[in-house]
Amino acid sequence: MNVPFLDLRVQYRSIKEEISGAIGQVMNDCAFAGGPFVARFEEEFASFCACRSAVGVGSGTEALWLSLLALGIGEGDEVITVPNTFIATAEAITFSGARPVFVDIDEKTFNMDPELLERTITSRTRAIIPVHLFGQAADMDPIMEIARAHGLAVIEDACQAHGAQYRGRPAGSIGDAGCFSFYPGKNLGAYGEAGAVVTNRSDLAETIRHLRDHGQAEKYYHGTIGWNARMDGLQAAVLSVKLRYLPDWSEARRNNALIYDDLLNGMPGIITPVRAEYGKHVFHIYAIRVNHRNQIISELLKRGIHCGVHYPVPVHLQKAYSFLGLGEGSFPVAEKCARELISLPMFPELTEDKIRYVCDKIRQVIDALQ
Numbered sequence: 001m002n003v004p005f006l007d008l009r010v011q012y013r014s015i016k017e018e019i020s021g022a023i024g025q026v027m028n029d030c031a032f033a034g035g036p037f038v039a040r041f042e043e044e045f046a047s048f049c050a051c052r053s054a055v056g057v058g059s060g061t062e063a064l065w066l067s068l069l070a071l072g073i074g075e076g077d078e079v080i081t082v083p084n085t086f087i088a089t090a091e092a093i094t095f096s097g098a099r100p101v102f103v104d105i106d107e108k109t110f111n112m113d114p115e116l117l118e119r120t121i122t123s124r125t126r127a128i129i130p131v132h133l134f135g136q137a138a139d140m141d142p143i144m145e146i147a148r149a150h151g152l153a154v155i156e157d158a159c160q161a162h163g164a165q166y167r168g169r170p171a172g173s174i175g176d177a178g179c180f181s182f183y184p185g186k187n188l189g190a191y192g193e194a195g196a197v198v199t200n201r202s203d204l205a206e207t208i209r210h211l212r213d214h215g216q217a218e219k220y221y222h223g224t225i226g227w228n229a230r231m232d233g234l235q236a237a238v239l240s241v242k243l244r245y246l247p248d249w250s251e252a253r254r255n256n257a258l259i260y261d262d263l264l265n266g267m268p269g270i271i272t273p274v275r276a277e278y279g280k281h282v283f284h285i286y287a288i289r290v291n292h293r294n295q296i297i298s299e300l301l302k303r304g305i306h307c308g309v310h311y312p313v314p315v316h317l318q319k320a321y322s323f324l325g326l327g328e329g330s331f332p333v334a335e336k337c338a339r340e341l342i343s344l345p346m347f348p349e350l351t352e353d354k355i356r357y358v359c360d361k362i363r364q365v366i367d368a369l370q
């Protein structure tokens with residue numbers, strides 16, 4: 001049996017007609033860069049996130065970067081985030097001119113440990129970027145409380161958490177801004193690159209709208225120096241179609257996660273994902289912790305099962321960030337998780353018999369290793 005880590009084709013086939021219709025409309029109107037399809041998706045996505053505004057941009061990375069710029073963060077500033085994230089979170093901080101400062105994570109949720117947060121704050125700290133890793137919200141109440149006490153902005157990196165909830169509130173709607181990626185493999189994926197910032201702050205929405213469009217409020221009159229970071233019309237039209245299915249797809253992911261849990265719980269040598277009591281996990285990634293991770297992955301691959309690792313090297317140990325001078329041992333929990341995590345195949349259309357096959361093979365492989 002072959003079990004891919006992710007299969008985008010099944011989903012595409014299930015909505016092919018609608019997608020073709022939506023793309024056809026954009027083609028008819030030739031509304032390719034920004035424009036009415038983007039505006040419509042922005043409204044729909046803002047409402048999905050229970051936020052006043054959404055601003056469509058070119059990627060999740062741009063969503064993070066422009067949010068930082070809109071908050072006036074730059075040279076000499078520090079921004080706190082976690083080391084176990086996709087590098088884009090740190091890159092956005094670096095490209096704003098600020099310096100990323102890391103805080104270790106909670107071993108259960110793989111998210112920012114609020115207990116460790118306050119001690120990383122200095123007189124230069126301007127913002128905190130919690131990452132809702134794997135589709136589960138970080139513990140936002142204590143993070144917001146600490147941020148407000150120190151006058152810091154909070155940008156949620158919700159690039160993996162479309163539709164996740166924290167105490168009944170949508171991920172991305174809690175901080176000053178929430179950043180989303182619509183990279184094809186994300187829970188809400190475009191057919192190309194796209195991203196968005198959601199916010200209840202009209203000042204931030206307006207500034208980001210200007211920044212994504214060369215700093216112009218009126219064509220060829222540039223109030224600030226911006227960039228070209230517009231979302232394109234074809235992506236917006238695709239996203240509008242897919243957003244309607246997202247709640248069902250999230251439920252399918254959650255259901256698949258339950259099947260995995262059922263089959264894996266109690267297997268010696270495996271730690272299954274912990275669902276925090278405060279939220280709703282949307283399982284962008286279903287990650288288990290094991291010993292002998294790399295061996296297990298290669299044995300599973302021999303049996304047709306494709307796994308992932310998110311992420312094998314924490315950001316502070318990446319060559320690109322060696323200038324920060326943070327060695328091995330700086331963030332022990334994140335480093336331990338980086339050694340132990342395996343991401344199992346996970347997508348809404350994954351079938352129960354494939355999940356059973358995966359779990360069967362995991363048991364065999366682990367037994368053989370003992």
Ligand SMILES: *Cc1c(COP(=O)(O)O)cnc(C)c1O
Pocket residue numbers: 058059060061062085086088089131157159160180181182183194195
């Ligand atoms: C995907 C992702 C990003 C970047 O999004 P892009 O659309 O690929 O630029 C940022 N942060 C996290 C946590 C992500 O998973």
